[in-house]
Amino acid sequence: DLCSLVCSCLLSSGINAEYGDFLSESHLCWSLFFTELVYLTMEGGPAAPGAWLSSLFSCFDDISSCLITLIVPCVTIGQNTENSGQGSFFLGFILALIPTVNFIWMVFLRNKTREQFAIEGSLAGDIVSVFCCTLCTLTQESREFKMRGIEGGQPPMPRV
Numbered sequence: 001d002l003c004s005l006v007c008s009c010l011l012s013s014g015i016n017a018e019y020g021d022f023l024s025e026s027h028l029c030w031s032l033f034f035t036e037l038v039y040l041t042m043e044g045g046p047a048a049p050g051a052w053l054s055s056l057f058s059c060f061d062d063i064s065s066c067l068i069t070l071i072v073p074c075v076t077i078g079q080n081t082e083n084s085g086q087g088s089f090f091l092g093f094i095l096a097l098i099p100t101v102n103f104i105w106m107v108f109l110r111n112k113t114r115e116q117f118a119i120e121g122s123l124a125g126d127i128v129s130v131f132c133c134t135l136c137t138l139t140q141e142s143r144e145f146k147m148r149g150i151e152g153g154q155p156p157m158p159r160v
Contacts (some may be wrong), residue, residue, distance in 0.1 A: 011095050050120040053147045056129065056136050065142040069135050074136045077106065082152065083145040106130045107139065113141050117148065 020089045059066045069076040074096035083093025086109060110126040113119070129137045146150060 002150060050118060052119055052140060054140060054143050056140050058131060058143070059136055061137045062139065062143050062146065064147070065139045069142070071139045072137055073135060074141060076142055077102070077109070080109050080113070080141045080145070081105075083150050084109055084116060084141075106134065110137055110141060113144060117144065142151065153160055 054061055059069075065076065074093050076095035078093035080089075080090040081095075082088045082089045086092075092109075096102045107123070107126050107130050110130060111123060114121050115128070117155070
């Protein structure tokens with residue numbers, strides 16, 4: 001379980017730092033954590049029901065979203081807020097500028113995005129993803145909306 005792995009890594013980091021053995025067990029523990037995180041995000045492939053359409057670490061699949069998120073992440077948060085139907089672009093942009101509130105808002109948005117598209121996961125997984133890979137989670141959500149045809153808060157228009 002990902003949560004117990006994080007807890008054991010945190011505990012071993014503190015213990016090993018005291019004994020000067022930080023780079024051995026602690027480093028191995030965090031390596032296992034990130035390997036597990038990558039596995040969980042890619043498990044089942046992009047076409048699996050209940051999965052994200054692209055993996056957490058596919059940032060370069062949409063280079064424009066990647067660059068915008070890297071340079072001005074508050075813009076991506078605003079876009080994701082609007083696309084998820086949780087508020088306006090401006091609301092998301094402003095909330096992204098407030099420390100701690102921005103973290104809570106990003107976790108909330110990720111959770112709502114998963115619910116909106118029936119993507120499997122948990123609140124704990126959302127927290128870990130946002131905390132450890134903030135920019136990757138933002139671009140993944142942005143790609144998800146684009147791949148599902150939702151931009152500017154509007155679903156795609158039906159073709160006649």
